[in-house]
Amino acid sequence: GESVGLHLPTLSVQEGDNSIINCAYSNSASDYFIWYKQESGKGPQFIIDIRSNMDKRQGQRVTVLLNKTVKHLSLQIAATQPGDSAVYFCAENNDDYKLSFGAGTTVTVRA
Amino acid sequence: NAGVTQTPKFQVLKTGQSMTLQCAQDMNHEYMSWYRQDPGMGLRLIHYSVGAGITDQGEVPNGYNVSRSTTEDFPLRLLSAAPSQTSVYFCASSTKPGTEAFFGQGTRLTVV
Numbered sequence: 001g002e003s004v005g006l007h008l009p010t011l012s013v014q015e016g017d018n019s020i021i022n023c024a025y026s027n028s029a030s031d032y033f034i035w036y037k038q039e040s041g042k043g044p045q046f047i048i049d050i051r052s053n054m055d056k057r058q059g060q061r062v063t064v065l066l067n068k069t070v071k072h073l074s075l076q077i078a079a080t081q082p083g084d085s086a087v088y089f090c091a092e093n094n095d096d097y098k099l100s101f102g103a104g105t106t107v108t109v110r111a
Numbered sequence: 112n113a114g115v116t117q118t119p120k121f122q123v124l125k126t127g128q129s130m131t132l133q134c135a136q137d138m139n140h141e142y143m144s145w146y147r148q149d150p151g152m153g154l155r156l157i158h159y160s161v162g163a164g165i166t167d168q169g170e171v172p173n174g175y176n177v178s179r180s181t182t183e184d185f186p187l188r189l190l191s192a193a194p195s196q197t198s199v200y201f202c203a204s205s206t207k208p209g210t211e212a213f214f215g216q217g218t219r220l221t222v223v
Contacts, residue, residue: 009151034211043115043201043214044154089153093209097142097161098169101153 010106013084019077021105023090028071030100032093035064035075038104039086047075047088077107085109113137117202117215124192124222132187132218134202142208143185144169145177147198148217154201160185161208192222 013019025033031052036044048059050066050073057064063076073090087106091099118133136143144159146169156169160179174196176188185204189196199219203212 032209041217043203043216044212045214046211049211095209097159097167097208098156099209099212101146101155103151103153 008105009103010108012108012110013080014110015080015082017080019075019080019084019107021075021077021088021107023073023075023102023105025071025073025090025092025094025102026100027092027094028068030092030094033064033066033073034091034093034099035062035073036089036091036101037084037086038089044089080107080109082109082111115202115204115213115215117200117218119218120216122218122220124189124220126192126194126222128189128192130189130192132189132200132202132220134185134187134215135183136185136202136204136213137183138204138206138213139182140204140206140213141182142206143179143202143204144212145175145185145187146201146203147171147196148201149198157187157200159208189220192220194222196220197222 034049035047038044050057050064061078065074087104089104091101115136141162145157146154158177160166199217202215205212
């Protein structure tokens, strides 16, 4: 899940700027992390994942960074677009059968 | 492929009523799970199943039952609805537990 200290529940971004969404996870034994995007009225949708043996992984316009030392995960969105407005969740696998989700960050893109 | 299909999309129940939320997936995933989503709390795991005939409790199982008679279907039963069960419910499936999960569109349940 996300700690109060590092997690911002809302983020307002100017269209075209880069977005950075932060997440602090709780279990140092977690070995797999996922970022999900949830648009209004829809179910969460997979964006990108990363395993604990990696520090960085890139997708199309998105990059996930993992800092195991401070148990911090971030999602960077390049050139943010109006369609990126959504709630973003990080999830960690700290049990073989379960994903634990953070509270989410609501991203609003300003035109 | 339709992915994960949930029905109904919306439901209003009176306190004490029972109902079943349906979930079906056509991806031949062994692992399925139910979550509830409440404002400011993210998604919390209710029950999960690692295969047909096998179910287990998640973080918030009280007041809910599940069964898994087939790979495709994983219904969630509310035994006696309470206002505290007002929430949005999501069903998810994945090839392996604890990995990328595909979510349904959700069922918005209101208990009055």
